[in-house]
Every structure is written in C-alpha cells, then in structure tokens.
Amino acid sequence: MSQYQALGGRILTKPFMVLGLIFAISLYFMFERFVTGGMGAVSNLNGGFAWGIWVVYDVVIGTAFACGGYALAIAVYVFNKGQYHPLVRPAVLASLLGYALGGFGAFFDMGRFWQFYEIFLPWNWNFNSVMLEVGLCVAIYILVLAMEFAPALLEKLGQKKLLKSLNKVLFLFIALGILLPTMHQSSLGSLLIAMGHKVNPLWQVMHMQPLLALMTAILMGFSIVLFEASTVTVGFKRKSETHMLTGLGKIIVGLLIAFLVVRFGVLMFQGKLGLIFAGDFASFMFILENILFVIPLIILLSPERRAQGSKLLIAGVCLLLAGSLYRFDAFLLTFNPGPGYNYFPSVPEIMITLGVIAFELMAYIVIVKLLPVMHREEHA
Amino acid sequence: MAENEFDFSELEKRLGVNRRTFLKFCTGVAASLGLPTSAAVAMAEAVADPKKRPPVIWLHGQECTGPTEALLRSEQPSLEHLILDLISLDYHQTLDSGAGHQVEDMKKKSMHDNKGKYLLVIEGAIPEKDNGIYCKIAGETMTDLTREAAEHAAAIVAYGSCASWGGVQAASPNPTGATGAPQFLKDKTVLTIPGCPPNPANFIGSVLYFVTFGKLPPIDDKGRPKWAYGRLVHENCYRRPHFDAGRFATEFGDEGHKKGWCLYKMGCKGPETYNNCSSLEYNNIGGQVWPVGVGHPCFGCSEKGVGFNKPLFSLAEVITHTPPNMFPTIEDREDANGMTAGAAALAGVAVGAVIGATAMSAKKLDEKQSDSNTDKS
Numbered sequence: 001m002s003q004y005q006a007l008g009g010r011i012l013t014k015p016f017m018v019l020g021l022i023f024a025i026s027l028y029f030m031f032e033r034f035v036t037g038g039m040g041a042v043s044n045l046n047g048g049f050a051w052g053i054w055v056v057y058d059v060v061i062g063t064a065f066a067c068g069g070y071a072l073a074i075a076v077y078v079f080n081k082g083q084y085h086p087l088v089r090p091a092v093l094a095s096l097l098g099y100a101l102g103g104f105g106a107f108f109d110m111g112r113f114w115q116f117y118e119i120f121l122p123w124n125w126n127f128n129s130v131m132l133e134v135g136l137c138v139a140i141y142i143l144v145l146a147m148e149f150a151p152a153l154l155e156k157l158g159q160k161k162l163l164k165s166l167n168k169v170l171f172l173f174i175a176l177g178i179l180l181p182t183m184h185q186s187s188l189g190s191l192l193i194a195m196g197h198k199v200n201p202l203w204q205v206m207h208m209q210p211l212l213a214l215m216t217a218i219l220m221g222f223s224i225v226l227f228e229a230s231t232v233t234v235g236f237k238r239k240s241e242t243h244m245l246t247g248l249g250k251i252i253v254g255l256l257i258a259f260l261v262v263r264f265g266v267l268m269f270q271g272k273l274g275l276i277f278a279g280d281f282a283s284f285m286f287i288l289e290n291i292l293f294v295i296p297l298i299i300l301l302s303p304e305r306r307a308q309g310s311k312l313l314i315a316g317v318c319l320l321l322a323g324s325l326y327r328f329d330a331f332l333l334t335f336n337p338g339p340g341y342n343y344f345p346s347v348p349e350i351m352i353t354l355g356v357i358a359f360e361l362m363a364y365i366v367i368v369k370l371l372p373v374m375h376r377e378e379h380a
Numbered sequence: 381m382a383e384n385e386f387d388f389s390e391l392e393k394r395l396g397v398n399r400r401t402f403l404k405f406c407t408g409v410a411a412s413l414g415l416p417t418s419a420a421v422a423m424a425e426a427v428a429d430p431k432k433r434p435p436v437i438w439l440h441g442q443e444c445t446g447p448t449e450a451l452l453r454s455e456q457p458s459l460e461h462l463i464l465d466l467i468s469l470d471y472h473q474t475l476d477s478g479a480g481h482q483v484e485d486m487k488k489k490s491m492h493d494n495k496g497k498y499l500l501v502i503e504g505a506i507p508e509k510d511n512g513i514y515c516k517i518a519g520e521t522m523t524d525l526t527r528e529a530a531e532h533a534a535a536i537v538a539y540g541s542c543a544s545w546g547g548v549q550a551a552s553p554n555p556t557g558a559t560g561a562p563q564f565l566k567d568k569t570v571l572t573i574p575g576c577p578p579n580p581a582n583f584i585g586s587v588l589y590f591v592t593f594g595k596l597p598p599i600d601d602k603g604r605p606k607w608a609y610g611r612l613v614h615e616n617c618y619r620r621p622h623f624d625a626g627r628f629a630t631e632f633g634d635e636g637h638k639k640g641w642c643l644y645k646m647g648c649k650g651p652e653t654y655n656n657c658s659s660l661e662y663n664n665i666g667g668q669v670w671p672v673g674v675g676h677p678c679f680g681c682s683e684k685g686v687g688f689n690k691p692l693f694s695l696a697e698v699i700t701h702t703p704p705n706m707f708p709t710i711e712d713r714e715d716a717n718g719m720t721a722g723a724a725a726l727a728g729v730a731v732g733a734v735i736g737a738t739a740m741s742a743k744k745l746d747e748k749q750s751d752s753n754t755d756k757s
Binding site: 230231233234240242308309310311313314317321342344345346347349350351354 | 718719720722723724726727730734735737738740741742743744745746748749
C-alpha cells in the first residue's frame with residue numbers, strides 16, 4: 001500500500017466555485033489579450049516598462065513561490081534530512097503548477113508569442129543572453145517537475161511496471177531538479193545586472209544579484225511549504241504537520257540571517273547605507289521590505305514560537321510577502337526607465353494574474369483530491 | 381635571472397624600445413588576434429631571438445605604395461624599428477638604401493641562400509595582359525618576378541587591396557589585365573591583407589603570428605586572416621544603434637549628419653565589407669579616426685566586388701539585417717496610463733485576501749493545536 005493517499009471528497013465546493021468565477025473573468029480578458037484586442041488593449045505596458053505584473057508576478061515571483069519543491073529537494077536529497085520527505089510530493093505538485101503557469105504567464109507578455117518555438121532551435125541561441133538561460137532552463141525544469149510528479153499519476157493509474165522503471169531513473173530527474181532552479185533562479189538576479197542603472201541603487205548590487213536572488217528563492221521555497229502545509233491542514237481538516245514544519249523554521253532562521261548579512265553587507269561595502277534613510281519612496285519601500293524580512297526572524301528565533309503552527313504560518317506569509325516585495329521593488333516599484341514613464345497594472349492585467357492564481361489553486365485542489373499526493377496520516 | 385625568463389636587454393638595444401613597452405605591444409597584438417597572454421610572451425621571445433627573424437622579400441607591382449606608406453606611419457611603439465628588426469628586410473624597393481644592380485643582386489642572393497625560409501610580401505597588382513609588359517622592374521615583368529619569388533617562399537602575403545584582387549587597377553575596363561596575387565598564384569596559399577590602404581596592425585599581427593608559430597594564422601576563403609576580417613564593419617560600428625533605430629543621415633551636412641547618425645543611406649558599404657576598422661580604427665590615435673568615424677561612408681576598400689566596383693553613394697547590400705520599415709515609438713512617454721481606482725481596489729483586495737486568509741488559518745491552527753494538546757493531557 002502506498003504511503004500516499006488521495007484526499008477524495010466533493011470537488012465543487014464553495015471556495016472552488018469562487019475561484020472558478022475569478023478564473024472565468026480572467027478568461028474573458030485573456031481572450032481580449034490574445035484574440036480580439038492585443039497587448040495594448042488590456043495592459044498598461046509601455047516603452048519604459050516593458051515588463052509589468054505579468055512578468056514580475058507570474059514569472060519572477062511566481063517561480064520563486066514554486067521553489068518549494070526545490071528547497072525541500074535540497075533539504076531532503078542534498079542534506080539528507082529524510083524526515084521532511086512526506087512534504088515533498090505536495091511541494092513538487094505546487095512547484096509544477098507554479099512553474100507551468102509561470103511559463104504560460106510569460107506568453108501574456110510576449111508581443112509575438114507565436115514565435116516562441118524559436119527559443120528551442122539551437123542555431124538561434126545567443127549564449128550571452130540571460131533571458132535565453134532563464135527561458136530554456138524554466139522550460140526544461142517544467143518537464144523535470146512533470147517527471148518528478150509522474151509517480152503520483154502512475155500510482156493512480158496502477159501502472160506498476162512503468163512506475164518501477166521510472167523509479168530507477170528518477171534520481172537523475174531529482175538531480176536536475178536541483179541543478180536547474182539553481183541556474184535560473186540566480187539568473188533572475190542577473191537580469192537585474194543587465195538592467196544596470198535603471199534599477200534603484202538600493203537593489204542594484206551588481207554581482208551579488210544572483211546570490212541574493214537565489215537566497216530569496218530558497219527562503220520563499222521553504223516559506224511556501226509552511227504556507228501550503230498549514231492551509232492544507234486547515235482547509236482539508238487534516239492532522240497538523242507542525243512537528244515537521246518546526247524543523248523547517250529552524251532552517252529558515254539560518255538562511256534568513258545569512259541573507260540579511262549579505263544584503264546589508266553589500267550595501268555597506270558599496271557605501272549605500274545612507275540611501276536607506278533618504279526619506280524617498282525607495283527608502284520607504286526598502287524599510288517596509290526589510291521589516292517583513294525581520295519579523296519572521298524574530299518569530300522563528302524562539303523555539304516556543306517555532307513549535308506553534310499559527311506563528312509558523314505568519315512567519316511564512318511574512319517571508320513570502322518580503323521576498324515578493326524584494327522582487328517587486330527591484331523590477332517594478334523603484335525601477336526607473338527614464339523620465340516620463342510610469343506604470344501601474346490595469347484592471348485586466350491584474351484580473352489575468354488573479355485568474356492564473358485561481359486556476360493554480362483549483363488545479364491543486366482537484367489533484368490532491370484525485371491523486372495520491374498527500375502523505376497518509378498516521379493513526380494516533 | 382630565472383631560467384625561463386627571457387633576456388630582452390639585447391632587444392632593447394636593437395629596437396630602441398624598453399622591455400615594458402615591447403611586452404605591452406606584444407600583449408596588445410596577441411589580444412587582437414584572440415590569443416592568450418602566454419602567446420604574447422611567445423611572440424616577444426620570437427622577436428627577441430635574432431635567429432628566428434625571417435628574411436623578407438618585398439615586391440611592388442601596380443600600386444601607389446599606399447600600404448608601405450601606411451606601415452611607415454604606424455604609431456605603434458617604434459613600429460618602423462620593430463618591423464625592420466622583427467624581420468630581416470632583404471629587399472624592398474621603397475626602403476632599400478641601395479639601388480640598381482646592387483639591390484637586385486642582393487635579392488637574388490638572399491632568395492638563393494634562404495630557399496624555403498623567406499617570407500614573400502607582394503604589394504600591388506600583377507598585370508597579366510600582353511605577357512605582363514605593363515609592369516617591369518629591372519627589365520623583368522612583374523609576372524616573372526612574382527612567379528620566381530613565390531617558387532621557394534615559406535609563406536606569401538598579399539598586402540593591400542591591389543595585391544589581394546587587383547584593386548583599382550582591376551576596375552573596369554582593366555586595360556592591363558591587372559590581377560591579385562591569389563588569382564595569379566593559383567597553386568599557392570596567399571594570405572591577403574586587403575584595404576586601401578590596409579590597416580598596418582592587421583599586417584603586423586599576422587606577421588608576428590607567422591614569426592612566433594611558424595605558420596600563417598587561420599584564413600577565410602578569400603585568404604584573409606579571420607582574426608582581422610571575421611566581422612563586418614557594420615557589426616561593430618559605433619553608428620550601428622542609429623541604423624537599428626532608423627536614424628539616417630541623407631546628405632553631407634544635414635541634421636542627421638551633424639548628429640552623427642548612420643551613413644547607410646549615403647552609401648556606406650559597412651554592411652557588406654569585412655574588416656575591423658570599426659573596432660581598431662586607424663593610425664592608433666583613437667578619437668574615431670577612420671572614414672565612418674570622421675563622417676564619410678565606408679566605400680568598401682577591402683572587399684572585392686565592392687570597393688572600386690560599386691558606385692560610391694549607392695546603397696550597400698545589407699548582409700545581416702535590414703532595418704524594419706516601422707519602428708515602435710519610444711518618445712511617446714506620456715501615453716502611460718496611471719493607477720485607476722479599480723486597479724488599486726483590486727490590488728488591495730488581493731493583498732487583503734492573503735492577509736485575511738492567513739489570519740483565519742492561524743487562528744484555526746491554534747485551536748487545532750490546543751485541541752490536540754488537551755487530547756494528550
């Protein structure tokens with residue numbers, strides 16, 4: 001008997017219908033974006049802000065949210081912390097959905113999306129391009145995640161033979177599943193290097209960009225595991241997984257301290273600490289962002305609070321907001337492409353993004369109900 | 381002195397340059413050839429070793445001596461010293477101090493003594509019509525002289541456009557049947573350094589390569605060293621962004637010309653001419669000294685079938701990318717929509733929903749935990 005179980009239950013619940021409604025509204029705008037209107041009709045994108053919420057949320061932040069599988073894979077397979085293994089499969093599912101929809105989200109922002117296939121033709125490759133690295137790496141990683149998640153589907157279908165042969169080579173995909181996110185998550189930082197002086201000095205730390213991007217991605221990965229496990233516990237009325245999450249909280253503390261040391265150390269060496277108190281919009285956003293980074297640190301430093309599921313959830317959400325704000329700030333909010341440009345997403349833009357998120361949640365709910373994803377609950 | 385360190389003191393005396401300047405020069409040449417720093421040391425050692433200096437026979441055909449003049453005015457550190465001492469220049473009609481039978485005898489003697497070891501440089505076109513009677517030196521035709529010298533040469537370099545394919549002499553109607561060295565010496569490999577005048581750096585770099593490694597650098601199908609002629613002038617041109625953005629000068633002195641826009645519409649042949657002018661410039665004095673840099677379209681002097689062939693101000697054939705007919709406006713900045721009330725509300729609701737859901741879940745988690753605690757107790 002498998003260690004995993006499908007949760008079962010009714011699919012058309014009330015929250016599911018609400019999500020469905022949001023998704024239906026977004027479908028209307030997607031139709032306008034791709035068929036009738038085009039990009040200009042639905043978005044506020046312009047010559048200065050070529051990347052809006054679609055890229056910055058759906059791809060840059062969305063893939064970091066989808067780093068749960070990556071972060072746990074590092075913990076379980078690299079640092080051999082087998083006790084977190086029950087969390088891996090749901091995290092891989094969340095990663096698969098996050099990346100697949102992040103990849104799909106990139107299409108919204110592509111002016112000539114029908115030429116997308118060109119990126120897969122090696123004779124078109126420009127090896128100096130960060131975008132190529134990100135694009136190819138994300139595309140391959142989606143396939144790798146699908147392979148990592150395939151056992152759940154095969155178990156459901158009862159394909160024992162296929163499952164057996166897949167399990168023999170699965171270690172290869174797990175290894176790739178650690179290598180690829182390391183590559184493209186750090187490249188998301190390199191994108192900021194390429195944008196040069198348009199990025200606000202508080203976020204433009206040049207060659208430390210990839211390291212910071214990678215660290216926030218892993219932090220957000222662990223946080224999303226906290227978030228997801230907590231909400232699943234509440235939403236599906238399952239037994240609390242707090243005992244496992246406490247350990248993750250400890251890992252987060254170490255990582256978070258390292259991140260803050262690097263973040264402020266770099267600013268100190270670059271002589272930019274004064275900018276934090278400049279009193280302008282960027283300094284306000286910086287302070288807000290770092291408060292959100294420090295709150296989870298304070299919460300998680302105490303072992304008692306770490307043992308409380310609610311505090312873990314709050315810390316996780318704070319970190320997710322902090323990591324998102326870090327990327328939003330650098331790519332969008334304090335981004336300055338030159339005088340005269342400004343950007344705030346339009347209603348259709350936001351609706352499309354919300355629709356994508358709604359679809360992701362719906363897919364997650366349906367899959368955990370139908371496929372053996374969640375770890376079988378131990379009987380007390 | 382360590383064993384592997386080379387003695388440059390002899391060289392300092394010979395060339396009148398100090399060791400530092402000389403090594404810097406070699407490093408620069410190695411870098412433009414795309415070779416590692418170790419090659420620069422190898423080059424320096426090769427030049428410093430008098431035994432490695434190849435004898436050079438330099439022939440002039442139909443030409444204006446432009447390539448030699450360009451070489452002499454090269455501003456590299458004591459370049460004329462270097463080129464004269466780097467190689468053993470046994471015969472060169474412009475630079476020989478002797479004259480008449482004396483130098484001709486010297487040439488014959490050197491060619492005989494250094495059979496298979498000397499470097500042959502050909503400058504100028506070779507007229508083939510009427511048995512080559514249109515260019516004679518010391519009573520012999522250029523065709524005979526070339527054939528004779530090429531017979532036992534270790535390597536052959538055609539220096540300048542005339543030697544590379546005939547140059548201006550070969551332009552229609554070509555009354556003397558002028559041709560270039562590679563076309564004339566069909567059975568030999570000829571390294572060509574086209575240009576009118578050619579950039580001396582391309583010549584010296586290739587010769588240094590020959591002296592150091594004993595063979596010619598990699599060449600393309602027209603005999604040009606790939607390190608110097610591997611890219612179009614257009615590719616590295618500093619006016620290229622104007623080309624891509626559709627900003628063109630249309631006549632001398634117009635607004636675009638004054639602002640330094642792309643010269644494509646004035647007939648610049650950069651898009652079909654392979655040379656490194658746009659990255660190396662000319663005369664080594666910087667400051668954009670090369671035709672396009674000083675505001676004149678490139679006329680394709682180093683490209684067979686372009687220079688002396690296509691009219692000066694006719695449009696070039698763009699080998700890589702043609703500019704699009706339409707460009708998106710980048711000036712249109714006020715067009716950006718601001719934040720609408722609906723969008724702000726929607727964003728607020730989304731963030732609020734996350735925070736609200738978190739608070740609710742946190743509460744439920746607490747209840748659950750206290751339940752299980754009471755269960756246990």
